Amino acid sequence: MANIKALVVDDSKIMRSAVKRALNQLMIADFEYVEAKDGEDALSKFNEEIEIMFVDWNMPNMTGVEFSQAVRAEGNEHIPIIMVTAEKSMGKVDKALNEGGANEYITKPFTADKMHKAISDYFDDDGNIATEGEDEEEDKSFFQGILNS
């Protein structure tokens, strides 16, 4: 399995542990975790090695949506952002996905199964992050192969 560096952002240590435990149970990759207690802390710990992020919404100093917007504003469109939050109204979901640039939305409390459904599309069979660019390249190669045959 591939080694994946994941940023887990939540003001609750208990919830950060719950996210890590659920991810470990999935066994889709060997996760190495960087933890942050709010959006500001997450921004200070964010770097180019981070491959996927699990972000709470309601946190002091900087919310998860504000953090996601800041990350996207720096051009990191390829990194999957999974919003893991207690906020459940459709307006909040819409805001996180459209204004915050999150890729997926998981409501608390969650199970490992719920986590798997949300994130499995972002991993290939080897446990690497399947980016859109890679998918497109694979698609292009596939079609190119048909054309050449």
Place this chain on the structure above:
Amino acid sequence: MSIETLDRIDDLDEIPAEMVEKVQESVINTFGSIIGEELSFVDEASDDSALNGIIGNVTVFNSEHTLSLMLAIPKETALYFSEVFIGMPLPFKSDDMGDLIGEISNILAGDVAANVEKVGFRGQSSLPTATRGSDLTLFMPNKPPTKKMKFVSANSEFWLTMVLSESK
């Protein structure tokens, strides 16, 4: 309950029944998911007996009104929640226990915010706090509309006090 009803909230001496019903529904659904047990609403608890446990506080608010939710969780129930939530009992007198009850309050507030929106109260949830102690009693200054309810499951019991007041 309509938005018009909420506009007259200052004239009300109790929380609108539809709002109470939505909060009850949220409590049963949220805790049912967390502990995996069927939960039931017992009664409108009127006793003011002191608590030895933890109180989780959180609000759902907008510019006009604040719905405060105070979860009164006895020590034994808090220990049980920690066991089912993280797989082991946390020490009662630990920061982690406060963190857990705060997070449970936060999860409840998220569900309540989405649920009371259906009856006209659109608000956002605050950050939660938790208070641990013995002989804890809740006092409501100025007597705003208040509802105290008791919930039980096979292995837990706790109380929820909800208060509706003007946002200041």
